[in-house]
Amino acid sequence: AQKITQTQPGMFVQEKEAVTLDCTYDTSDPSYGLFWYKQPSSGEMIFLIYQGSYDQQNATEGRYSLNFQKARKSANLVISASQLGDSAMYFCAMREGGSSNTGKLIFGQGTTLQVKP
């Protein structure tokens, strides 16, 4: 069964520094997608970055990059130059692809990030 594990319930980072949020996953499907979302205290889930299982290069979106290590089944999010507005809950999620034809996402438990001024 597919599973997403985020082992860091809470993290602190100094403003302007980089931070890595960990995510490991488990699936038997060779085709899958990995997502990171940000959830501020307002509750809305904001899409940050996506990595497909067949993508050769690590995904990047502005200050966000995804450190994808397929053999280790990890998909860590790296936020560079942290800003106060980055303080939020961060979720790693997976969608199995292949013949599943589904948009269903499986989420990890989340990591709360606090950026200190």
Next chain:
Amino acid sequence: KAGVTQTPRYLIKTRGQQVTLSCSPISGHRSVSWYQQTPGQGLQFLFEYFSETQRNKGNFPGRFSGRQFSNSRSEMNVSTLELGDSALYLCASSPDFSGHGNFGPGTRLTVL
């Protein structure tokens, strides 16, 4: 383009009542998924609709149901509310099964 909208944003009900939540997807999006978020269980998948058909259902009791209309708007219904149904209910839309879900602001349901 307007984002995903959910109504109402906040709701207070008592045990035993029923509730209907609404989700309007981004224009042109045909897939709508629903998730329940609680502090204890985290984010759990409820169901997914595509072109008025339920494509997938999570592990929730039959009290939870949903539907999708021809304009892709979706509703979910919870009957015989229990205290444990208190949660943030999020819906997400996407053009099809690929791509990331665009989430709405959520409906926060409190059951007293």
